[in-house]
Amino acid sequence: MAVIELSDETKRQVERIGSADLVVGIAGPVPAEELRSRVEPIVAGLGSSVSLDRIVFAFAGPYAAAPAGGAEGESASQPRVALLPYAPPSAASGEFWSGVSVQQRTILALAASLNARACIVLGADLAALQTHVLQLLAYAVLDRQCVLAMPVYPAGRYEGLINTGILSPLSRSLFGKRIHYPIAFDFAVSGGMCGHFLRQTAASNGAGPALLWPVTVAATQFPQQAVGQVHVSVHHRVATEGLELSAVLGQMVGSLFQEMEQFAPQWQRVRGSQATPVWGNAPEEKPGGEPVDPQPMLDSFLLGSRNLDEVWRLILPPNVLLDLRRLTRTAPEQFRMPDELWAGIVYDFALAYRLRTISRVHLLGALTPLYLGWVASWIQEVSRLSGAALEQRQEQLARAWEEKKPYLLSRWRWPDRFNP
Amino acid sequence: MWEQVEQSLHSSMVRVMNQVATLLPGILAFIVAFLLFLFIGWLLALVARRILKLFRFDERMGRGANAIAEWSPRATPTMLVSRVIFWCFVTAGVMVGVSAFEAGTSEHIVSGWILGYVPRIVGAAILLLAGNVLARFVSRSVLITGVNLNLSYARLLSMGVRWMILVLTGAMVLDHLALGGEIVELGFGILFGGIVLALSLAVGLGSRDLVSRSLEREAARPVDVPQPEQIHHF
Numbered sequence: 001m002a003v004i005e006l007s008d009e010t011k012r013q014v015e016r017i018g019s020a021d022l023v024v025g026i027a028g029p030v031p032a033e034e035l036r037s038r039v040e041p042i043v044a045g046l047g048s049s050v051s052l053d054r055i056v057f058a059f060a061g062p063y064a065a066a067p068a069g070g071a072e073g074e075s076a077s078q079p080r081v082a083l084l085p086y087a088p089p090s091a092a093s094g095e096f097w098s099g100v101s102v103q104q105r106t107i108l109a110l111a112a113s114l115n116a117r118a119c120i121v122l123g124a125d126l127a128a129l130q131t132h133v134l135q136l137l138a139y140a141v142l143d144r145q146c147v148l149a150m151p152v153y154p155a156g157r158y159e160g161l162i163n164t165g166i167l168s169p170l171s172r173s174l175f176g177k178r179i180h181y182p183i184a185f186d187f188a189v190s191g192g193m194c195g196h197f198l199r200q201t202a203a204s205n206g207a208g209p210a211l212l213w214p215v216t217v218a219a220t221q222f223p224q225q226a227v228g229q230v231h232v233s234v235h236h237r238v239a240t241e242g243l244e245l246s247a248v249l250g251q252m253v254g255s256l257f258q259e260m261e262q263f264a265p266q267w268q269r270v271r272g273s274q275a276t277p278v279w280g281n282a283p284e285e286k287p288g289g290e291p292v293d294p295q296p297m298l299d300s301f302l303l304g305s306r307n308l309d310e311v312w313r314l315i316l317p318p319n320v321l322l323d324l325r326r327l328t329r330t331a332p333e334q335f336r337m338p339d340e341l342w343a344g345i346v347y348d349f350a351l352a353y354r355l356r357t358i359s360r361v362h363l364l365g366a367l368t369p370l371y372l373g374w375v376a377s378w379i380q381e382v383s384r385l386s387g388a389a390l391e392q393r394q395e396q397l398a399r400a401w402e403e404k405k406p407y408l409l410s411r412w413r414w415p416d417r418f419n420p
Numbered sequence: 421m422w423e424q425v426e427q428s429l430h431s432s433m434v435r436v437m438n439q440v441a442t443l444l445p446g447i448l449a450f451i452v453a454f455l456l457f458l459f460i461g462w463l464l465a466l467v468a469r470r471i472l473k474l475f476r477f478d479e480r481m482g483r484g485a486n487a488i489a490e491w492s493p494r495a496t497p498t499m500l501v502s503r504v505i506f507w508c509f510v511t512a513g514v515m516v517g518v519s520a521f522e523a524g525t526s527e528h529i530v531s532g533w534i535l536g537y538v539p540r541i542v543g544a545a546i547l548l549l550a551g552n553v554l555a556r557f558v559s560r561s562v563l564i565t566g567v568n569l570n571l572s573y574a575r576l577l578s579m580g581v582r583w584m585i586l587v588l589t590g591a592m593v594l595d596h597l598a599l600g601g602e603i604v605e606l607g608f609g610i611l612f613g614g615i616v617l618a619l620s621l622a623v624g625l626g627s628r629d630l631v632s633r634s635l636e637r638e639a640a641r642p643v644d645v646p647q648p649e650q651i652h653h654f
Contacts, residue, residue, distance in 0.1 A: 156652075158651045158652060159652040160652065160653075160654065161651065161652070161653045161654075162653050162654050163654070238652075238654060243654075244568070245568075245653055246565075246568040248653070248654055249653070252654070292651055299570070300567075300568075300570055303567055303570060303572065303574075304567050306575075307563060307566075307567050307574050307575045308563070308564065308567055311560065311563070311564065358560075359557065359560070361561075362560050362561065362564055365564040365565065365568060366564055368567075368568050369567060369568070375651070375653075379651070
């Protein structure tokens with residue numbers, strides 16, 4: 001993937017607009033009329049809560065959908081609003097997150113071109129296009145001077161398990177920022193950093209699908225700048241039909257492994273993690289719901305352990321293989337994968353990814369049964385926990401990853417000292 | 421009479437010794453040429469490896485062309501290049517040695533035959549290497565994909581795919597080397613045809629009842645209301 005280039009027509013539209021205080025970008029195609037009808041009450045609601053003169057709403061759509069001038073504010077207290085359609089790059093139709101990341105980068109490019117003070121990126125389903133969400137994100141970036149503001153979604157105990165099990169704890173242990181969702185549909189970036197995000201992601205392109213990891217860029221390039229989080233009561237509708245777990249897991253985890261490789265000099269110097277400020281009201285605790293049967297996940301794990309032993313042997317050290325073998329002999333109701341074991345497994349896979357011990361496609365495919373084993377263990381542990389206890393359990397998991405980091409460091413620096 | 425016998429034995433021994441004495445320089449020349457080129461090849465491979473490591477050849481190759489690493493992860497580009505250099509010089513040493521051997525004997529039959537056959541050997545070696553790499557890659561892909569699709573027979577499927585590719589590769593190599601002639605073609609055709617026929621019979625006959633029971637169940641099943649997913653991975 002090359003550097004994000006705006007089309008000529010988009011550049012003309014940008015020149016016509018000139019500049020903006022805030023760019024709100026929708027990372028996907030949206031009907032212009034629907035967007036206009038949603039935007040007007042939001043801008044009226046924003047009113048004087050944020051000191052903005054001009055807001056540009058960017059969306060993927062045909063250029064004839066909305067004139068660049070847009071509608072002026074009805075009163076002096078309301079900011080002026082413009083709708084800016086942009087042509088999504090051809091790579092936006094890529095698999096799952098790849099397409100989303102391309103759209104997000106395009107919006108950041110628009111914000112950089114408009115010299116915006118802040119840029120808010122929202123998901124294409126418009127679930128986050130709400131007054132209080134924009135207020136909170138703008139407040140975090142403009143008033144509290146955060147370089148990046150990430151959302152905290154009200155996820156249930158069985159939701160976002162890839163994030164809970166791998167992405168969040170791995171990102172936290174590597175880069176030292178306690179962020180619930182290191183990759184998200186919605187986030188806000190300060191204006192001065194938009195161009196830097198583009199330059200950074202452009203440099204990392206050229207090797208595999210390049211997803212946009214805002215937390216990685218903020219933590220490595222601006223470690224002294226604050227990163228914040230905001231509670232948003234938003235549920236994004238993710239079309240899961242036709243998506244294979246192994247493909248999505250491979251895409252997301254593989255991309256984070258690539259970030260690890262690229263930013264190795266930075267994360268190796270990070271010790272522990274820092275709490276990040278959180279704004280907004282935490283959602284009410286959801287009821288636990290019916291317990292989920294872990295047997296299908298357990299069956300997948302057992303099938304993997306019977307058939308993929310020859311592959312796992314190339315990646316995992318003997319003591320881990322022994323622990324996994326012991327787990328296969330555990331009764332289903334007592335099946336528990338220790339946090340340290342799980343963290344070590346992912347670190348070993350990250351190392352094998354870097355060393356190309358086996359084909360990367362095969363490596364990420366071989367992770368799926370192990371992940372399902374962790375899921376089976378996790379859902380049995382958390383099925384009866386309260387909201388507060390669940391948060392504590394997640395914190396315990398994240399700390400285990402941090403405590404296992406010296407193991408990753410030693411194997412990363414001296415891979416030849418141990419080679420399965 | 422015994423004198424004539426003794427004379428014949430003596431003259432035949434002299435002829436044999438003369439022939440050995442004629443061949444010996446050629447054999448020595450072959451050994452010297454081979455050892456010399458072996459040493460040169462080893463030296464140049466070592467130098468090439470050092471230079472390529474100095475210029476971070478593996479890292480540069482890794483950014484652009486991942487094909488080698490994807491198909492044969494353990495053989496780094498540097499190692500491949502140094503091995504190619506080494507074996508080129510070994511091959512050259514063999515050919516120079518054979519030529520030196522024939523210069524001593526003034527017979528060029530062997531070198532002509534070898535020179536004509538070397539391209540086939542090289543082609544067959546490449547075919548064999550490619551076939552092995554392909555078999556390993558494809559069988560592992562099938563294994564991992566099968567496990568992720570919860571197929572209990574994933575390993576069996578993977579082994580079957582690996583052996584089919586290896587058998588196909590073997591047949592192509594033998595054909596390329598012109599060994600076995602029509603026997604190889606016929607044998608391969610019978611083997612592959614037999615496997616396909618056996619599979620067809622097994623699936624067709626063996627699953628006849630299963631298919632009909634499955635169709636009956638499908639027709640009798642009430643319409644399912646899709647249940648909402650309880651677990652969301654993403």
